[in-house]
Amino acid sequence: MRCFTCGKxxxxxxxxxxxxxxxxxxxxxxxxxxxxxxxxxxVFLGHVDLIEIVGRYKHA
Ligand SMILES: [Zn+2]
Known part of the structure; x- marks a missing residue:
């Protein structure tokens, strides 16, 4: 997983x-x-839910 903005x-x-x-x-x-x-x-301060949503989106 990477930062959505800078790709780190x-x-x-x-x-x-x-x-x-x-x-x-x-x-x-x-x-x-x-x-x-x-x-x-x-990204770190946001909710874990957000990460999970992004993960699901990637697999879609
Ligand atoms: Zn970043």
């Missing part, structure tokens, strides 16, 4: 993000993963 690959960052988010909060997690662009941060 982010799928491999999800597990780490979820872990860091629980420990330190979403903003700090994004900083530590070096997700600096607003478009990418938006």
């Amino acid at each position: 690959p982010i799928a491999h960052l999800w597990e780490e993000f979820k872990k860091l988010k629980q420990e330190k909060g979403a903003k700090q997690a994004l900083d530590e993963l070096k997700i600096e662009r607003y478009c990418c941060r938006g």
Whole structure:
């Protein structure tokens, strides 16, 4: 999975993000993963539902 806007690959960052988010909060997690662009941060801050919808769309 990639950022919808800039195409940065982010799928491999999800597990780490979820872990860091629980420990330190979403903003700090994004900083530590070096997700600096607003478009990418938006993907992580959005709902998981959105990702699932996109996944379904790809398979359609
Ligand atoms: Zn992006």
